Amino acid sequence: MPNYSTNEFKSGLKVMLEGDPCAILENEFVKPGKGQAFNRVKVRNLMTGRVWERTFKSGESLEGADVMDRDMEYLYSDGEFWHFMVTDGSFEQFAADAKAVGDCNIWMKEQVVYNVTLFNGAPISVVPPNFVELEVTETDPGIRGDTATGGNKPAILSTGATVKVPLFIEIGDVLKVDTRTREYVSRA
Numbered sequence: 005m006p007n008y009s010t011n012e013f014k015s016g017l018k019v020m021l022e023g024d025p026c027a028i029l030e031n032e033f034v035k036p037g038k039g040q041a042f043n044r045v046k047v048r049n050l051m052t053g054r055v056w057e058r059t060f061k062s063g064e065s066l067e068g069a070d071v072m073d074r075d076m077e078y079l080y081s082d083g084e085f086w087h088f089m090v091t092d093g094s095f096e097q098f099a100a101d102a103k104a105v106g107d108c109n110i111w112m113k114e115q116v117v118y119n120v121t122l123f124n125g126a127p128i129s130v131v132p133p134n135f136v137e138l139e140v141t142e143t144d145p146g147i148r149g150d151t152a153t154g155g156n157k158p159a160i161l162s163t164g165a166t167v168k169v170p171l172f173i174e175i176g177d178v179l180k181v182d183t184r185t186r187e188y189v190s191r192a
Contacts, residue, residue, distance in 0.1 A: 006068045008065060017068075024049050137180050140176065141175065170188070
């Protein structure tokens, strides 16, 4: 893998740090009035999810991480693993464990494409699409006149996720939900 110098650091760059693959979240170049310039970098460990800040002297370099981000279709869960298939024609299948799926499990819906990060051929993280369409399985009935300005009520979706929805939403409605903010967007 290539080495990246501090002047090549940018958000999203994947590097090896302390033996684990990490993603750079933020990079700030600092040139003090006295002394050597340095980079203040915020990184996320892709194996553990831990985020921390580190400084590198100007001119230092890090080895690039051998990770691949691939779009894969979610197939099914067998209780222990979540199974994904590559959709580029090779139809390779990968099994991700609970650590790799993490909080994404409340957005898992069959036949939806997710971004899966592979390290040494094994999934280490799964990122859901920005928007998913899920059915409402449980919610309280909204009563007309409940509020003057329109209110919200909790709704449980088919995957188990709970989101706040407007009062007119009923059981059986299919909703478009933003997975980044966990907010209702619209009816599908």
